[in-house]
Amino acid sequence: AQSVTQPDIHITVSEGASLELRCNYSYGATPYLFWYVQSPGQGLQLLLKYFSGDTLVQGIKGFEAEFKRSQSSFNLRKPSVHWSDAAEYFCAVGEQGSQGNLIFGKGTKLSVKP
Amino acid sequence: DVKVTQSSRYLVKRTGEKVFLECVQDMDHENMFWYRQDPGLGLRLIYFSYDVKMKEKGDIPEGYSVSREKKERFSLILESASTNQTSMYLCASSSYRNTGELFFGEGSRLTVL
Numbered sequence: 001a002q003s004v005t006q007p008d009i010h011i012t013v014s015e016g017a018s019l020e021l022r023c024n025y026s027y028g029a030t031p032y033l034f035w036y037v038q039s040p041g042q043g044l045q046l047l048l049k050y051f052s053g054d055t056l057v058q059g060i061k062g063f064e065a066e067f068k069r070s071q072s073s074f075n076l077r078k079p080s081v082h083w084s085d086a087a088e089y090f091c092a093v094g095e096q097g098s099q100g101n102l103i104f105g106k107g108t109k110l111s112v113k114p
Numbered sequence: 115d116v117k118v119t120q121s122s123r124y125l126v127k128r129t130g131e132k133v134f135l136e137c138v139q140d141m142d143h144e145n146m147f148w149y150r151q152d153p154g155l156g157l158r159l160i161y162f163s164y165d166v167k168m169k170e171k172g173d174i175p176e177g178y179s180v181s182r183e184k185k186e187r188f189s190l191i192l193e194s195a196s197t198n199q200t201s202m203y204l205c206a207s208s209s210y211r212n213t214g215e216l217f218f219g220e221g222s223r224l225t226v227l
Contacts, residue, residue, distance in 0.1 A: 009154070032214050043118070043204055043218035044157075090156065092216075100145050100208030100216045106156035 002027050004093050006105035013081050014113045021076040021108050023091030033074040034092040034102065035065055044090060050074065061085070086112045117141075120205050120219035127226050133192040135222050137205030143217070144210050146188035148172075148180060151202040151221070160203075163188055195226045 003026045013019055025031060032051050036044040048059025055067040065076045074091060088109045092102040121136035139146065147162040149172075159172030161180040169180050177199060181189045188207075192199055202223050206216040 034215070036216075036218075041221075043220045044206075044216070045218070046215060049215060094214040100147060100206065100214045101159070101162060102214060102216060104149075104157040106154060 002093060002095075002103050004091050004103050004105040006089075006091055006108045008108045009106070010109045010111065012111040012113060015083050016080050019076075019078045019081045019085070019110070021089050021091075021110070023074045023076065023105060024072050025074065025091075025093045026072065027093055027095070029095055032094045032096065033065075033067060034094070035059065035063070035074070035076050036090045036092060036104075037061075038088045038090065038107075040087070047076070047089075081110075081112055083112045083114065086110055118205055118207055118217050118219040120203075120222045122222050123220065125222060125224045127195050127224065129196060129226060131195050131226075133195050133224065133226075135190040135192075135203055135205075135224070137188045137190070137219055138186050139188075139205075139207040139217070140186065141207060141209065141217065142185070143207035144185070145208045146182065147206040147208075147216065148178075148188065148190045149204040149206065150174065151204055157204065160190065192224075195224075197226050200224060200226045 005024045034049045035047040038044045050057050050067045088107045090107045091105040094102040118139045148160040149157040158174050163169045163182045179191045204221050205219040
């Protein structure tokens with residue numbers, strides 16, 4: 001069965017420090033992979049997506065993610081975290097033709113220390 | 115600016131009441147979705163629709179129904195609300211041309227007393 005695992009429920013980093021949020025997926029075919037961010041009380045906003053091609057994808061707000069097929073991972077990174085990055089981050093996987101019927105991880109909440 | 119609008123941000127209802135959650139999108143998307151979000155459980159798909167008057171059950175359809183009479187509007191109905199349906203409800207839409215990218219509304223926080 002398809003699944004997405006975000007091993008870290010809550011991460012705290014200092015402002016200016018680097019960030020890596022982990023995402024592992026279980027999927028038979030080549031997946032479509034997404035990272036979404038949710039600020040408190042808001043809906044989800046797409047940060048970046050991977051469909052094919054270059055395995056390092058750039059997103060909005062200075063985020064990037066790398067698709068590693070051998071590790072079934074799609075980790076999200078940012079070189080220097082800003083206080084405004086405090087939010088909950090969701091990894092999601094879908095398949096070609098799924099038209100948005102995605103499977104979401106349970107999310108990682110990011111706190112940023114001043 | 116593209117938008118998914120959920121009619122109510124906050125609702126408080128009593129057990130047994132019928133509840134309607136409305137969602138409208140202005141992007142001419144074919145697909146619409148209702149998710150439920152609970153702490154520690156992430157997003158769980160309730161129902162989705164690929165076209166007008168079509169609906170498909172998601173992972174947790176029990177206690178819910180949906181209606182899609184127009185392309186832009188997708189309603190979630192709780193026929194008889196229960197306290198375990200207290201949650202955040204998120205509507206989303208997508209286009210078959212967009213390879214699965216979802217656009218979300220801001221959510222409707224429902225409390226059932």
